[in-house]
Amino acid sequence: MAGEFDASAYGRSIADIYDTTTDALPTDSAVDRLHDLADGGPVLEFGIGTGRLALPLAARGLAVAGIDGSAEMVLVLRTKAGGDRVPVTLGDFATTRVEGEFALVVLAVNTIFALPSQEAQVSCFRNAAAHLRPGGRFVVEAWVPDLGAFRNGSALRLLSLGEDAVVAEAARLSAADQMMYTTRIRMTDAGLRLLPANHRYAWPAELDLMARLAGMEREHRWSDWTGAAFTDDSRAHVSVYRI
Ligand SMILES: C[S@@+](CC[C@H](N)C(=O)[O-])C[C@H]1O[C@@H](n2cnc3c(N)ncnc32)[C@H](O)[C@@H]1O
Structure with missing residues (x-):
């Protein structure tokens, strides 16, 4: 079960049907919130996938780039309107660097937990920080372990x-x-x-500590993209870190 970590494995297994599995995800509120947080600046999405978030953000006029481990997911992105204009680098988002300084780095849908160890997750936070311009933000959407x-x-x-x-x-x-x-x-x-x-899961406080190790501080924690309060009953969180 342990095996070698393969950043391409998830996308390879699901790319052909991924878009049929996302109806229940809160895409509109996520795009609204990310658009506000980017404040007009360039966005880098870790695990950009088939462009569920990236394409509507680009359609609103933001410069959006991505990193993904799966060529199969990116091929689906390329078939969509505007998908050929989003620069995507194939690689592991814990370590892969791309050109540019970004206002916002995004990691949605629990994908931080796809990284198989605390070390890899800390590396991901450091990689996000390395791509941010001063004052830039790293947004992580994840569930609270239950x-x-x-x-x-x-x-x-x-x-x-x-x-x-x-x-x-x-x-x-x-x-x-x-x-x-x-x-x-x-x-x-x-x-x-x-x-x-x-999933190598982590509680929100451990993610906060990873952010600190990467030189960032938490700016917000909501229970969803609408900005609802994070409470004892919250089963998920949207956390915003700032450098
Ligand atoms: C659940 S999908 C989310 C896709 C998109 N962000 C969305 O919100 O619909 C996770 C994506 O992350 C990619 N991924 C998972 N682990 C990765 C890693 N370590 N490095 C790069 N991409 C990874 C997968 O290939 C997949 O495209």
């Missing part, structure tokens, strides 16, 4: 129920390593599709 969802170290939950597709998730917890090994099971008339994704 260990209560596991019984005897495993969990099975229904993620979505539709007439065309049912999606469930099987997960195993390794609390000592802060790892969750998950496989989504997508059931359609065409058959079963298994979508593995492993």
Whole structure:
């Protein structure tokens, strides 16, 4: 299960259907918030994927660039209107450098946890900081670990129920390593599709400390992109760090 880390693996397994899995994501509020936080400046998205956030930001007039580990995800981005005009560098966003100084670096949808160790996540924060101009911001969207969802170290939950597709998730917890090994099971008339994704999870306070190690301070923490307060009950957070 441990194996070598491969920044291209997630995208390779899901690229052809990724865009059918994002309906429930709060894309409009994320784009509004990111547009405000960029304040007219250039944006770099770590894990740009198929351009769910990058393309609407570019359509609003911002200069947007990206890094992604998956050529397959970027190929989908290239098929979309405006997708050929977004510069994308293939590589691991924990270490890959691109030209330029950015007002905003974005890492959405829990993708910080795709990095397999604390060391790799700290490296990612440092890499974000290295791309920011003075006063620039690094925005991280992630869930708050919910260990209560596991019984005897495993969990099975229904993620979505539709007439065309049912999606469930099987997960195993390794609390000592802060790892969750998950496989989504997508059931359609065409058959079963298994979508593995492993997460080295971290609580918000650990991410704050990573930001400090990278020379940034937390400016905001909300429970979602609308800016709702982060509370005891929040299951996710949008955290904004400033250099
Ligand atoms: C959940 S998708 C999110 C895509 C897009 N940001 C969005 O909001 O729809 C995660 C993306 O991050 C990429 N990715 C995951 N780990 C990576 C890594 N270590 N380095 C570069 N890209 C990575 C995947 O290939 C995928 O495109």
